[in-house]
Amino acid sequence: MDNKTLIEKIAFNIIQGRVEAEDEGFDEGYEGQPAVTELVKKAIDTGIDPKNIVIDGLTHAMEIVGDKFEREEYLIPDMLASAECVGIAMDIMSPHLLKAGVKSKGKFIIATVAGDLHDIGKNIVSIMIKGAGYEVIDLGADVPTSAIVQAVKENQASYLGLSALLTTTMWEMKEVINTLKTEGLDHQVKVFIGGAPTSKSFAEQIGADAHCKDAFEAIDALKRKRINSWRK
């Protein structure tokens, strides 16, 4: 298989949403054939430039997936499956990209705030943002404010995503933002918030940079740099 064909196969399997050989894809009949994990490893072993894999394989595939989603041919699970493939491909290629001097689009720390165990929405955002080419550091659920702020500081992260699903825990987001201010980190990091009880007005009230009702709004905000700062 030549390099071009291998990259095309990676892209195809991202579109199919197949992480491993045993996975089914969007279409039937691919079970047992090499998928993204196997193909990316092979590409690296073959010596293909990881930048080419990212540009011609991953990015190209996600553009096609995005188009299919726009046309309602794909639904959220299809999009997530493809994004997960990209995330896993990026994990495999990460050391090689570093060596080649390629940086991610930015570090994105994400967490569900203290007292809240809900993580489905946070996980979806996490997968999608990773799939969009950001380095995601997922701190998990029920994360204390101090641990979130510490992670922002240590990683010099540009973005922080906070999630909450309860009206009682959403106020922890304000604590995180206040602590970031106290620590002098508020100009370094943009804070995105999301979760069922949150809203644009709540984001404004607590001084967050953006409210995102779903992963797509988060990616859109990142992509178009349309983060409205309400912070004084």
Next chain:
Amino acid sequence: MIDSFREGVLVKPYTRLDTEQVKWLDQASLNILKDPGIWCYNERAAGLFKTHGAKVWEEKDKHSVCWRVSFPSGLIKEAVSHAPSRFVLGARTPENRLLLDAEVPRVYFGSGAEANIWIEMHMQEFVSADDNGIKCKVPRFEELRGNTTLLGRAARLCERLEHLDFFIRPLNIQDPDITPSNHDVNKFFASLNNMTKHVQAGLTTIDALKDVVRMGEIITGSPEALRENPLFSFIACVFKSPLQIVDDTAEKVFRIVETGLPLVISSSPQGGSSAPIQEPGMVAQINAEILAGITLTQLIRPGFPVLYGSVPVRARMDDLHDLYGCPEFNQYNIDCVQLARFYNIPSYSTAGVGDAKTPGMQATFEKLFTHFYMAMSGAQYIHYAFGLLDRTNSFCPVQAVLDNEQIGKIKHCLRQPKIDPDTIEDTLKTVKKVMASPYRLYARHVRKAMHAGDVSDPYRFEAKGLEDKVLENALNYMDRLEQEPALHLGPEIVDKIFKEVPGILPGLKQAG
């Protein structure tokens, strides 16, 4: 029997009556047929009953002659046992045929009635009297008199409703040029020229039967092909409740049975006026009427394909009009489905008709109440299910679109569970896989079921904001469906029909 047919939905039937109650009702019906028996206004039918052992005697009414018939139980049981439990209702395309099997609770939904009024819906914008900046769109309704163009439009729309399995003309045609003698050929042509699913209707005049049958033979290619693929069938309400066989309808039964094309023997007594209102009385009487009608078909031609047709309704206590969408309606109807199953004859049942005059909350309540319950019964063939309003007086295409969405959800809900060792093994593998993954998220593994159609979609007409836009969205959806091309008969077939079948309005050819 056939490889290709509409899927319908296979359900696990909900039963209201236990076996003993079914037998009591069966015996009660047989008792009614023996004493007092029936009042038969058709001499030929009375003669046939007499030949086969019924006790028949003449009685003179004020204006007509009537034959009283007392059936021995054995005669009814023997005749009914000849009715086939399984047969096919054909269609212009093989995949649209229906496989009816009394032993298999495969449920099909279709339209029905012959409403005089077509209700057209438009959205109109209104401005708030308090604030000119506030506008809202409100549905407005217009009543049109049914005609051939509108019937063709109904068929064309119903062709595109994926959950409608068969088409009974929902609209009466009242064009100025329509007369009793050309009524039947026009309604069948307007339906068949816009519909590849099974078509069914009653006959206005018996004289039209040969022309309608000829139309079917032209479409299928030959008399034999039509019998093999009966792309239309007939309905006969041979009984006028209580217990009276109507002269001209009995004659139609004779002639239809002789064609070999399937027939529904239907009865529609009204609890509280033409039948007892209490469940045992209503069901015993309607069952007696249907059994006597089926007996007639089997005495004419043993093994003739017939559906057990029950449309029991209840009277309103304020005006004695029919009352649909009420608990008794469901009770009567599900009892009849169980009785049809007891006799091993496919069941033609009723759901989705109510008293609401326009689409909206009342219509949705009444229709869901009966659509769901009757689908649970496992009736093979449920009519009246699309578009009817104001009992059976109006047909509204937007309502048909709303009913389609509702019936789709019901079909999905009542599907057989896919639980077996293979699916359990798949599930266990998936659980292990997901729990070993970083996010423990099942979303990726939804896809196979999602793309196989095992995951239902959200309500098609939902609005995004704080507005109820169901009707507006349904109207827009209907407009899109109506843009799709009609699946007309081929031009050679249409030419041949116009050449050989007299009375079809020229406008229908141009519309085609």
